[in-house]
Amino acid sequence: MKCMQCGGSMTSRQETRRSYGGLERVIMEGVQVRHCPDCGEEEISYSNVEKLHTALTLQLAWKEAGLTPREIRFLRTYLGLSGSDLARRMGVTKETVSRWECVDKPLSMGPMAERLLRLMAVREQPVTEYPLERLEHVATTEATPLRVRLKPRKQDWTVELST
Incomplete structure (x- = not known):
C-alpha cells in the first residue's frame, strides 16, 4: 500500500x-x-466498525457512573444527531447539549436526561432485550470515564x- x-x-x-x-x-x-x-x-x-460502535454504546448505556462529556458526544454522534437534533428530541436547548459536551466546564446532564440518552442509544440498536431495571442506578455517582x-x-x- x-x-x-x-x-x-x-x-x-x-x-x-x-x-x-x-x-x-x-x-x-x-x-x-x-x-x-x-x-x-x-x-x-x-x-x-458498526459492531465496535454497538459494543461501546452498550457499555456506555450500562455503566452506572454518570456519563462524561466525551461519552455524551460519542452517544450523540453514534445516534447520528447534531446538537440541535438531540436538543429537540430531549426537550432542551442546543446550548444545553453543548454544555453537556464541554470538556472544560461541563454541565451535568442529570439522571433523567442521561437515562433518556442511554435509552435512545440502545433503542437504535439491534438489541432484543434490555433490562430497564439497570437504569435505576445510572448517573447516581460522579461522572467518570468508561474504562x-x-x-x-x-x-x-x-x-x-x-x-
Whole structure:
C-alpha cells in the first residue's frame, strides 16, 4: 500500500491503541496500523466498525457512573444527531447539549436526561432485550470515564471492563 502523503511504501502491523472516538480510557487491541517509514504518516484500520460502535454504546448505556462529556458526544454522534437534533428530541436547548459536551466546564446532564440518552442509544440498536431495571442506578455517582478493553474476534468484538 502506498502512503497518501508522500507515495512511499507503507508497512502494516497490529497494535494496541489507548483511545477511540474521543474516549481516552478505551483500549483497542489488535488494531491494524499502517506506517510510512519515509514521512511518518500513519493510517489506522478498524474492522467491523458498526459492531465496535454497538459494543461501546452498550457499555456506555450500562455503566452506572454518570456519563462524561466525551461519552455524551460519542452517544450523540453514534445516534447520528447534531446538537440541535438531540436538543429537540430531549426537550432542551442546543446550548444545553453543548454544555453537556464541554470538556472544560461541563454541565451535568442529570439522571433523567442521561437515562433518556442511554435509552435512545440502545433503542437504535439491534438489541432484543434490555433490562430497564439497570437504569435505576445510572448517573447516581460522579461522572467518570468508561474504562474498557476491546479485542477483535472474527466478525465481532469482545469487551472486557477495566478497573
